[in-house]
Amino acid sequence: MDAMSRFNLWLEKMPPQDPLYAELEEIKDKPEEIEERFYQELSFGTAGLRGKLKAGTNCMNVYTVGKATQGIARYIISHGRSAMDRGVVIAHDSRHFSKEFSQLTAGILAANGIRAYVFPDLRPTPELAYMVRKLGTTAGINITASHNPKEYNGYKAYWSDGCQVSSEIADGMYRQIEAVDPFEDVLTMPFEEGVKSGMITVLGPEYDRAYLDLIEGLAIHDWNELDLDIPMVYTPLNGAGAVPFAEMMKDRGFRNWHIVEEQKDPDPDFTTVGYPNPESPAAFKLSEELGERTGAELLMATDPDADRFAIELRDDDGNYVPLNGNQTGYLLVNYILEGHRDAGTLPANGAMVKSIVTSTLSTIIAEAYGVKMFESLTGFKNICGRIPELEKMGYHYMFGYEESVGYAACPEIRDKDGISAGMLVAEAAAYYRRQGKTLWQVLQEIYEKYGFFDEEEPNIVLDGIAGALRIKRMMKYVRENPMKEVAGAKVIKVVDYIDGYEDIPASNVMRFWLDNGSWFAIRPSGTEPKIKFYFYSRQSSREKAMIVNSQIREEVLGLIDAVE
Numbered sequence: 187m188d189a190m191s192r193f194n195l196w197l198e199k200m201p202p203q204d205p206l207y208a209e210l211e212e213i214k215d216k217p218e219e220i221e222e223r224f225y226q227e228l229s230f231g232t233a234g235l236r237g238k239l240k241a242g243t244n245c246m247n248v249y250t251v252g253k254a255t256q257g258i259a260r261y262i263i264s265h266g267r268s269a270m271d272r273g274v275v276i277a278h279d280s281r282h283f284s285k286e287f288s289q290l291t292a293g294i295l296a297a298n299g300i301r302a303y304v305f306p307d308l309r310p311t312p313e314l315a316y317m318v319r320k321l322g323t324t325a326g327i328n329i330t331a332s333h334n335p336k337e338y339n340g341y342k343a344y345w346s347d348g349c350q351v352s353s354e355i356a357d358g359m360y361r362q363i364e365a366v367d368p369f370e371d372v373l374t375m376p377f378e379e380g381v382k383s384g385m386i387t388v389l390g391p392e393y394d395r396a397y398l399d400l401i402e403g404l405a406i407h408d409w410n411e412l413d414l415d416i417p418m419v420y421t422p423l424n425g426a427g428a429v430p431f432a433e434m435m436k437d438r439g440f441r442n443w444h445i446v447e448e449q450k451d452p453d454p455d456f457t458t459v460g461y462p463n464p465e466s467p468a469a470f471k472l473s474e475e476l477g478e479r480t481g482a483e484l485l486m487a488t489d490p491d492a493d494r495f496a497i498e499l500r501d502d503d504g505n506y507v508p509l510n511g512n513q514t515g516y517l518l519v520n521y522i523l524e525g526h527r528d529a530g531t532l533p534a535n536g537a538m539v540k541s542i543v544t545s546t547l548s549t550i551i552a553e554a555y556g557v558k559m560f561e562s563l564t565g566f567k568n569i570c571g572r573i574p575e576l577e578k579m580g581y582h583y584m585f586g587y588e589e590s591v592g593y594a595a596c597p598e599i600r601d602k603d604g605i606s607a608g609m610l611v612a613e614a615a616a617y618y619r620r621q622g623k624t625l626w627q628v629l630q631e632i633y634e635k636y637g638f639f640d641e642e643e644p645n646i647v648l649d650g651i652a653g654a655l656r657i658k659r660m661m662k663y664v665r666e667n668p669m670k671e672v673a674g675a676k677v678i679k680v681v682d683y684i685d686g687y688e689d690i691p692a693s694n695v696m697r698f699w700l701d702n703g704s705w706f707a708i709r710p711s712g713t714e715p716k717i718k719f720y721f722y723s724r725q726s727s728r729e730k731a732m733i734v735n736s737q738i739r740e741e742v743l744g745l746i747d748a749v750e
Contacts, residue, residue: 231360233340518587646743
């Protein structure tokens with residue numbers, strides 16, 4: 187069915203009193219807008235759904251959310267009465283319609299005879315992931331678009347292992363979703379009716395306490411080994427992190443930390459930040475201002491659903507320097523391993539996991555402590571998805587991360603967790619301060635000891651249908667014209683993951699190693715309209731690594747961007 191046919195079907199079936207009907211009327215003479223909104227069904231993959239809040243099959247609205255939920259309900263029903271009784275736990279973030287979508291989801295599940303557990307207000311994504319395992323539910327659903335701009339919302343699905351759904355499960359769900367008519371097939375029950383009937387349970391504060399107790403149990407050093415007066419700043423970027431982060435900092439005894447007041451409370455428009463991605467240094471503007479006023483050594487931020495975590499450090503000259511996800515990962519890998527070694531609790535069979543596009547410096551650090559670093563595809567369904575496999579192999583999982591500021595320190599939480607990452611980084615800063623060092627100085631020591639790396643992760647954003655097609659042409663060009671030399675260095679190895687490689691499943695990623703100690707990777711994003719690049723160089727000094735990496739980046743980006 188083409189875009190215009192889908193549009194006309196919606197116009198025919200949607201009740202005229204529905205607020206979205208006015209949107210359809212408004213665009214009926216705008217073929218380009220109709221094409222963008224209706225050229226496809228909003229794709230349901232291992233990251234669930236994500237799209238702009240508009241009327242249309244390619245957008246997030248009550249009909250696409252209803253269609254997805256009814257399909258998932260049918261998938262759960264196909265697993266039998268026990269799966270239905272175990273039910274689904276549901277959370278949401280601070281975005282427009284997140285709470286409404288979460289209650290709609292609960293009502294649809296209840297109408298299908300499936301128990302639903304919901305939080306009374308916004309909660310972090312990692313808490314949702316943990317609740318799947320704690321409650322023993324069949325699945326979990328989180329209404330969130332993570333760090334995307336305010337125009338977006340999304341729908342993440344989890345299975346009983348607490349991980350985002352695997353490709354196999356996502357495919358099974360999609361087959362059911364595909365068969366649902368969103369205007370005729372969706373069973374619904376008003377939220378309050380579901381609560382009164384007992385089919386919907388609103389979770390109490392004891393579940394928040396269980397989550398915090400779990401992550402606080404990751405502490406490596408006690409309060410008497412820490413300088414609890416270290417000045418720090420935190421921002422939740424108007425999302426779900428404010429309350430749990432503050433509770434965690436209070437529990438751990440930190441006395442001199444400050445929250446950015448303008449970004450403390452939920453704001454679906456993200457008025458003070460615009461693009462609420464802690465990977466972007468622009469997101470730290472207000473944190474830097476507060477840091478200057480309070481003398482903070484460490485600035486911390488989580489994204490709106492509090493699964494991503496990023497930091498800025500004060501350097502030796504007193505300037506705030508943003509760390510990329512790899513650098514924060516170095517600090518965490520080093521701190522966790524060093525702390526357990528000093529405490530005598532470092533396991534003989536320790537294991538960590540990083541994505542294939544994450545720096546290999548963390549592998550070098552892990553191996554120095556006798557810990558095995560495994561690789562996975564990007565995304566925490568893949569990183570945390572290795573935990574059961576590692577446990578069966580006799581390994582003790584200690585940490586997993588990827589360069590896009592995601593960190594998973596607890597095997598019971600099978601997703602990235604900005605709250606636990608924040609706790610460990612704050613603890614590390616307080617521990618090293620007690621020893622007379624800053625985290626910035628520790629990072630320089632890591633480079634001195636293990637190798638001088640530079641890390642860059644640029645991307646090219648290409649919106650809409652035209653952008654998606656151009657990204658496909660870019661990847662096709664790279665495959666058909668493999669680079670043999672880049673910035674004067676020879677390409678000595680190329681791995682194309684399109685059909686899988688060794689123990690890594692198939693994925694649209696290419697990776698190149700050069701003879702000068704550098705490597706880079708290229709992959710289209712699975713959740714955003716962009717093609718992403720990852721450049722790493724190891725040289726005799728940090729300055730030389732930055733120069734070499736810059737030369738490689740410029741040549742590769744120029745080559746790819748020239749593809750029309």
